[in-house]
Amino acid sequence: MKPLDLASAVFLLVATGVVRAGAPEPAADAPATAPPAYKLTAGLYRFSDHATGWDVNLRHSSDLGNVWIGYFRLASQNTTQWRAGWDHNYGTAVRFSPSIQFASGGFVGGSVQVETGDPWFVGAGLGRTNLRPYWNLxxxxxxxxxxxxxxRRTDSQLFMVQLVRDNRQNPDQRHLHFTWRQPLAEGERLTLDALYKTGLVENERIRRWGLSATYDWPNWxxxxxxxxxxxxxxxxxxRLSVGSRF
Incomplete structure (x- = not known):
């Protein structure tokens, strides 16, 4: 796909989301509708070494869990990778969440997470891969x-602190996330994720802050x-990502 094709795809996603977001509200006595089963995301990556990458990801949700397939390309290195995965949540008082991922080139990875408590909660998880080449997005x-x-409140309001620490090849690498999610009017939502990372990069210890901001409308x-x-x-x-639910 050429860069112009990606820009066109992103524009179509945005345009589709705008049309859906502006559609008339259903009547008050209309039957409740199921949440969208599909989520389509297009991502653009711009790196400080002037490389540019992009990915497209399609996810389907059902009673069997979430199944997804994606494609990543780094144009400057002529690198591509197909990927797919599955995840699901089980339980109420104790929530168990397994996942598995596959990618072209022979990569296989998986994770498990256990969580308990409501509205205050705690949890722990473990991830493992076969160490084959993988573009970690x-x-x-x-x-x-x-x-x-x-x-976590029932209206999707959330505040969470999460520590992710490498425990295999680079145990010095740590990510500390501070996540805040706030529901807004008319089904909209704002999510902020502040990241503090520490670890060795070319034998020098770094301490850096990152940030992710997501704005959700009902359908995009x-x-x-x-x-x-x-x-x-x-x-x-x-990283810039635009997506649509349908």
């Missing part, structure tokens, strides 16, 4: 343990993120 260490705690969303020393390399990254 969430930028948290994959072979890591996770500790989390926070407060936009996210802008700044990730310094992305994946604990000397390279910084900006």
């Amino acid at each position: 969430n930028f948290d260490p994959n072979d890591a343990y996770t500790l989390l705690a926070g407060h 969303f936009v996210r802008l993120a700044w990730d310094p020393n992305t994946n604990f390399t000397p390279v910084d990254a900006w």
Whole structure:
């Protein structure tokens, strides 16, 4: 796909979301509708070494969990990777959340997370991979343990602190997330995720702050993120994502 094609795809996603967001509200006595089953996201990545990447991801949600497929391309290195995965949440008093990911090139990874408490909650998780080449687009260490705690209300309001620490090849690498999600009027929502990262990059210890901001409408969303020393390399990254639910 050429860069112009990606820009056109992003524009179509935004335009589609605007049309849906501006559609008339259903009548008060209309039957409740199920949440959208599909989520389509297009992401653009701009790195400080002047490389540009993009990805497209389609997710389907059902009683069996979330199944997704994605494609990533880094044009400057002529690098591509297909990926797919599954995740699900089980339980109420104690929530158990397994996931598994696959990618072209032989990569396989998985994670498990356990959480309890309502509205105050605590949790822990563990991730493992087979260490095959993988473009990590969430930028948290994959072979890591996770500790989390926070407060969640039924109206989707959330405050959470989460520690992600590599426990395999680079145990010095740590991400500390401070996440705040606030529901707004007419089904809109704002999510802020402040990131504090520490670890070794080319034998020098870094201490950097990053930030991700997401604004959700009922049927579409936009996210802008700044990730310094992305994946604990000397390279910084900006990420712009636009998506639609349908």
